[in-house]
Amino acid sequence: MTNTSMSTREKVEKSMVRRRAAEKRFRVYGMASVLFGLLCLVGLFGDIINKGASAFRQTVIQTEILIDADYLGINKKADDQEIRNADFEGLIKQHFKKLVQPEGRSERRMLYSMISAGAAWQLQEAVMLNPSLLGQTMSINLIADDDVDQWFKHDRGTELHNNRMNETQVKWLEQWIEQGMLKTQFNTLFFVNGDSREPELAGIRGAITGTFLTLLVTFLLSFPIGVAAAIYLEEFAPRNKITEFVEININNLAAVPSITFGLLGLAIFINIFGVARSTPLIGGLVLTLMTLPTIIISGRAAIKAVPPSIREAAFGLGASKMQVVFHHVLPLALPGMLTGTIIGMAQALGETAPLLMIGMVAFVVDVPGFVNDPSTVLPVQIFLWSDSPERAFMERTSGAIMVLLGFLVTMNTAAVMLRRRLERRW
Known part of the structure; x- marks a missing residue:
C-alpha cells in the first residue's frame, strides 16, 4: 500500500517537474520573441535614422x-x-x-x-x-x-x-x-519648400499641408458618421437579420485591403460624381470609407463598456431613451470613441495604396491652399522620392520617413494619454 502511494506521489512530482519546465520554456520563448521583435524594431529605426539624419x-x-x-x-x-x-x-x-x-x-x-x-x-x-x-x-x-x-x-x-x-x-x-x-x-528648405526636381531644393511642406487637409476632411466626415452609426446600431437598431447583416459587413470591411477603398473611390467619387483627382477632398473621402469601420467598431465597444446601471438609473428618473443615450451614455463613451478615432486617423496617415488609385501620386510643386487644390500626402511623397535614382533623394526619403514616424508616434501617444486621462473605471 505504501509502495503504491509512493509510486503515485513520485508520478505526480515528476509530472509537476515537467509542467514547471514547460512553463519556464514558454516564458523563455515569449521573452525571446519580444526581445527579437525589439531588436528588429531598433535595427529598422537605426537604419532609417542613420540614412535620414543627414537630410536635415x-x-x-x-x-x-x-x-x-x-x-x-x-x-x-x-x-x-x-x-x-x-x-x-x-x-x-x-x-x-x-x-x-x-x-x-x-x-x-x-x-x-x-x-x-x-x-x-x-x-x-x-x-x-x-x-x-x-x-x-x-x-x-x-x-x-x-x-x-x-x-x-x-x-x-x-x-x-x-x-x-x-x-x-x-x-x-x-x-x-x-x-x-x-x-x-x-536644412530649412526641407520643411518650407514643396517638391522639386532638384534634390537640394525638395521639401515636405506641400506633402505635410496636403496630409493635414486630407486628414481634416477625413475627421470631419468619419467621426460624426462613425459615432452616429455606432450609437444607432448599439442603442436604437432592432435586433433582426438586417442588423446582423450590417454588423457582419462592418466587421468584414475593417479587414478589407486598403487598395479596395481606392478602387471604390475611383469608381464612385471620380467616375460618377466627378470629384477632381489628386486633391485633399477626394483623398479625405476615400480615407473616410477606410476608417469608418474602425471608428464604428471602437465606438460600439465604448458604448458597451458603459455599465447598465447608468441607463437604469436614468430611466428610473424618468429620462427618455434619447436623453439616456445623449446625456448619460455618450459622454461616458466619448473618450473611447475619440481613442478609436485617433487610431483610425493614424492608420489613414500611413496609407498609400488607396491614394495612388485616385491620382495623388502626381508631381505637385505648389503648396495646397484648400481642399480642392492639387496636392500629395507624406506617404505618397516618400513613395515618389524612393523611386528617384539620385542619392540625395534617397536621403530625403529616410528623412521624410522620420517625420512621418514622428507624427504616427505622436498620434498614438495622444490616443493612449487621452484614454488614461478621460476614461472612468467602474
Missing part, C-alpha cells in the same frame, strides 16, 4: 558677392517684377568664374553645375527684401548642388568615389574647404 543638414557655399546693379540692369527703386526678371543666375556665374578662373568652356560648365539652381532664387529674395543691397557686397550662403552636398557629407575623406564629381571639381572643393567657404547648416 544642407551643404552651402559661403561667399561674398557684389550685387552689380549695372549687370542686373535694375536700381534701388525697381519693383518686384523688375527684380524677378533680373539675371541673378548670370551674376552668380560671373562671380564664381572670377573666383575660380576655370579654363575653357567644359570647366566652366563643371563649375556652374556645382551651384544649385536655387542659388539665384536666394540672391533674388535677398534683394527683394532689401533693395539697398544693390551696388554692395554681401555675404551669403548659397545652396550647393546635390552632388556637392553628398560628396561633402558622405564621400569626403573616404575611399568612396562619387562618379558625378571629377578630379577638377574635387580640387576646387578642397580649396573651398581650406578657405572655409564650404560648410553645412540646418
Whole structure:
C-alpha cells in the first residue's frame, strides 16, 4: 500500500517537474520573441535614422558677392517684377568664374553645375527684401548642388568615389574647404519648400499641408458618421437579420485591403460624381470609407463598456431613451470613441495604396491652399522620392520617413494619454 502511494506521489512530482519546465520554456520563448521583435524594431529605426539624419543638414557655399546693379540692369527703386526678371543666375556665374578662373568652356560648365539652381532664387529674395543691397557686397550662403552636398557629407575623406564629381571639381572643393567657404547648416528648405526636381531644393511642406487637409476632411466626415452609426446600431437598431447583416459587413470591411477603398473611390467619387483627382477632398473621402469601420467598431465597444446601471438609473428618473443615450451614455463613451478615432486617423496617415488609385501620386510643386487644390500626402511623397535614382533623394526619403514616424508616434501617444486621462473605471 505504501509502495503504491509512493509510486503515485513520485508520478505526480515528476509530472509537476515537467509542467514547471514547460512553463519556464514558454516564458523563455515569449521573452525571446519580444526581445527579437525589439531588436528588429531598433535595427529598422537605426537604419532609417542613420540614412535620414543627414537630410536635415544642407551643404552651402559661403561667399561674398557684389550685387552689380549695372549687370542686373535694375536700381534701388525697381519693383518686384523688375527684380524677378533680373539675371541673378548670370551674376552668380560671373562671380564664381572670377573666383575660380576655370579654363575653357567644359570647366566652366563643371563649375556652374556645382551651384544649385536655387542659388539665384536666394540672391533674388535677398534683394527683394532689401533693395539697398544693390551696388554692395554681401555675404551669403548659397545652396550647393546635390552632388556637392553628398560628396561633402558622405564621400569626403573616404575611399568612396562619387562618379558625378571629377578630379577638377574635387580640387576646387578642397580649396573651398581650406578657405572655409564650404560648410553645412540646418536644412530649412526641407520643411518650407514643396517638391522639386532638384534634390537640394525638395521639401515636405506641400506633402505635410496636403496630409493635414486630407486628414481634416477625413475627421470631419468619419467621426460624426462613425459615432452616429455606432450609437444607432448599439442603442436604437432592432435586433433582426438586417442588423446582423450590417454588423457582419462592418466587421468584414475593417479587414478589407486598403487598395479596395481606392478602387471604390475611383469608381464612385471620380467616375460618377466627378470629384477632381489628386486633391485633399477626394483623398479625405476615400480615407473616410477606410476608417469608418474602425471608428464604428471602437465606438460600439465604448458604448458597451458603459455599465447598465447608468441607463437604469436614468430611466428610473424618468429620462427618455434619447436623453439616456445623449446625456448619460455618450459622454461616458466619448473618450473611447475619440481613442478609436485617433487610431483610425493614424492608420489613414500611413496609407498609400488607396491614394495612388485616385491620382495623388502626381508631381505637385505648389503648396495646397484648400481642399480642392492639387496636392500629395507624406506617404505618397516618400513613395515618389524612393523611386528617384539620385542619392540625395534617397536621403530625403529616410528623412521624410522620420517625420512621418514622428507624427504616427505622436498620434498614438495622444490616443493612449487621452484614454488614461478621460476614461472612468467602474
